[in-house]
Amino acid sequence: MKVSIFSTCLVDLMFPGVGKDMVEVLERLGCETDFPASQVCCGQPTYNSGYLEESKQAMINMMNAFEHSDYVVGPSGSCVAMFHEYPHIFKGDPDWEMKAIALKEKSFEFTQFIVRVLGITDVGARLEGSATYHRSCHMTRLLGEAETPFMLLEKVDGLQLEPLKNADNCCGFGGTFSVKMPEISEQMVDEKSACVADTGAEYLISADMGCLMNIGGRMSRTGKEIQVMHIAEVLNRIPAEPERRGALEGGAFA
Template identity: 90%
Template sequence: MKVSIFSTCLVDLMFPDVGKAMVEVLERLGCETDFPASQVCCGQPTYNSGYLEESKQAMINMMRAFEHSDYVVGPSGSCIAMFHEYPHIFKGDPQWEMKAIALKEKSYEFTQFIVRVLGVSDVGARLEGSATYHRSCHMSRLLGETETPFLLLENVDGLQLEPLKNSDNCCGFGGTFSVKMPEISEQMVDEKSACIAETGAEYLISADMGCLMNIGGRMSRTGKPIKIMHIAEVLNHASPANIRPSAAKGGAFL
């Protein structure tokens, strides 16, 4: 099965090991991966800020980049959810509507692809310790995926999952939201951090590095450090080299 990797801006620029882990897991599961070099941003930051027309060129570039891909898989539910918005954005456009629909129909978040397309719920990963999982807003509310991360984590040998209070609450990142409304964002991430600290977990896991960067950075600054891991790193046999302290590259906005 051929899979094109959509790296996303944040993973590509700041957390490349997450992208590498995703590729290694997919290839172990029998996928042949490629990386279309012309991909850039999906257009979400400017689109969410109200600049619709200015965002379309980036979106068109992404449709072109993945036009000949069988499947497109990314390590962020948020960015994949943006692909799923393209048919709405280009509705009625004679040149791009059908290409937008085609990209939506073949695009999956990493854990979603493993479970929904490959039919795998146990990748043979092992991680000793306790962890709690943060649901990202876009993945659960816009992409509509709430099950696949848990199905995979439940089969990680040695991992004890701790329930997270108010798990549906936003962490306050929201991309440009945390920059434009830092006071509100800070209160939201403080509430999320307190709930995570209450679990006593050693690891905070999520499927979006934006959330992990925001929460991990804030917890480090407030004296509640926790090890943060993207779920791709956990599923990639969770070697010690994949585990980063919460202060690493985190909390850029708070």
């Protein structure tokens, strides 16, 4: 199965290790990956700020970049959800509407692709300790995916998941929201970091690095110790061969 990697700006520029972990997990699961070099930003920051026409060129570039891809997989539910907005944005456009629909239909968030497309819930990962999971707003509400991260984390050997109070609440990042409304954003991330600390977990896991950067940064500045991990980093924690548990569960590769 051929998969094109959509790296996202934040992972590409600030957290490249997350992209590396995602690629290694997908290739271990039997996927052949490539990286279209012409990809840039999906256009979300400017689009959310109201600059629709100015954002379209970046969106068109992304449609061209992934035009010949079988599947497009990204490490951010937020950025993949932006791809799913393209058909609405280009509705009625004779040149781009069908290409926007095509990109939406083949684009998946990382955990969503593993579970919904590959049909796998156990990747053979192991991480000893307790963790809590933050659900990003865009992945849950816009992409409509709330289950696949938990389905995968529940099968991580040695990991104990702790419930997060007010799990549906935003962390206050929201991309440009945290820049335009810093006072409100700070109160929101303070509430979120307090809820994370109350779990007593050793790890904070999420599928969006923007949220992790925001929550983890605030907790660090307020003296709350916790290790933040993108779910790709967790799923790439594979024990040494003698310790590995059997074959991967479920799934068939095309």
